[in-house]
Amino acid sequence: MKYFRNMLFFYSSFSEKSGRVEYGIYAFFTILMQMFALHLYQTIDLNNETILHFFYSCFIVLFTFVPMQAVTARRLRDLNANPAFLIFNFIPVLNIVFIAFLLIAKKTKA
Numbered sequence: 001m002k003y004f005r006n007m008l009f010f011y012s013s014f015s016e017k018s019g020r021v022e023y024g025i026y027a028f029f030t031i032l033m034q035m036f037a038l039h040l041y042q043t044i045d046l047n048n049e050t051i052l053h054f055f056y057s058c059f060i061v062l063f064t065f066v067p068m069q070a071v072t073a074r075r076l077r078d079l080n081a082n083p084a085f086l087i088f089n090f091i092p093v094l095n096i097v098f099i100a101f102l103l104i105a106k107k108t109k110a
Contacts, residue, residue, distance in 0.1 A: 014083075018074035020103060026071040027099055030064045031095050037061050 018026075037060040040053040073083045079102075087099040 014070050014073045016074050017078040018071050019078060019107070020075075020105075023071055023075045025101055026068060027103065030068045033060050033064045072102065078107055079105055 025089045037057040040057040043050055072086055076083050076085055089095050
């Protein structure tokens with residue numbers, strides 16, 4: 001329940017730490033929403049009312065962008081890694097490997 005509370009209230013906080021479970025919830029939710037946005041984008045037809053699907057898909061991508069970046073920064077802070085590694089989220093194929101690494105990596109003892 002604590003993780004869902006964090007999703008609602010601390011979705012844009014870059015300053016705390018985030019564990020594997022919380023990061024996994026964010027990653028799952030983001031991937032699910034992005035797949036839905038891709039489905040909406042594929043059904044766009046310029047000749048009828050499904051043109052709104054373009055707006056909806058853009059809104060979904062923007063809605064999930066900041067929380068995913070924030071939880072990635074928090075997860076990197078939890079691993080005592082440099083938050084500058086956040087740049088890996090913007091490299092197309094490497095971001096999948098990076099998300100998998102952050103889901104698997106254990107917290108280091110400092």
